Amino acid sequence: MKKILILHTGGTISMAEDENGHVSPNATNPMNAVNMQFDEIDLVTEDIFNLPSPHVTLTDMLVLKNRIKKAFISENFDGVVITHGTDTLEETAFFLDTTLSRGKPIVLTGAMRSSNELGTDGIYNLLTAIRVAADSNSSDRGVLVVMNDEIHSARYVTKTHTTNVSTFQTPTHGPVGLLTKNKIIYFHKDSENQHLDVATVHGNVPIVKAFAGMTGEILDLLDLEKLDGIVIEALGAGNLPPIASQSLQRLLDAKVPVVLVSRCFNGIAEPVYSYQGGGSQLYEAGVMFADEVNSQKARIKLIIALNAGLKNLSELRPFLEN
């Protein structure tokens, strides 16, 4: 018998639509009324939060991480399933993947259609997430996201569509596995995300997106006193318009950690171009290239690094660029 803990955090999976088509949280979670029974799985359910995922903070992620640690260390659970709103699901999944070491399965799922909508995907996604969490083959794969019969790694998965039930995708190389009616099939195992546990999640780290003709205005507005780091969504392989790159120098001179990712949906940023604002110039100036993650995950990674006590470029760069 496998013992699986289900942690409900809120999101559309636990919401309902009213007669006007407006979707909002319920006082009681409709997922708890679903009678899910498996011969070989013992389920324990807990409503840890009831939050739309745009309300989820890094502090909530920390609470979740500590709850999962307790479940594995002192409560003998074999796996954990987390239901979560889809808007920030990838951020929570990535936070857990970075702060918890690999081992027993941790699986996140959600829904694109609320509990009383036609074709609701919540119950089915929860069912498949439980199957994945109870499967011994799911261990040591890092945190997984299960939606629409696909299994994705927290490190790479991202929400790609506003409403479609197949919204979660891994742009670089597709899902790590899939579910059929009777089987769970893994195609490959993703490399391990470097792990760093934290007890706090302080820090002001905004994300700034680059665009054609970008000047330094947005960067110049940033108050150095209130800034712990910044993530830049740069152009293409990792480049910035020249004036913006000049303004970035003010932050670098003040030793503000600057992390760069590409605004491209697919691929990774690399220091290639040496023209003004080009990636190799930025790299030389001390910009860190967080490849293989998007901006929202790079931000979480930098906050984790800072809270784990990593300081200056020589300590931060190997972690951020891993």
Ligand SMILES: NC(=O)C[C@H](N)C(=O)O
């Ligand atoms: N499908 C969803 O769960 C979206 C919802 N706005 C949430 O993230 O809470």
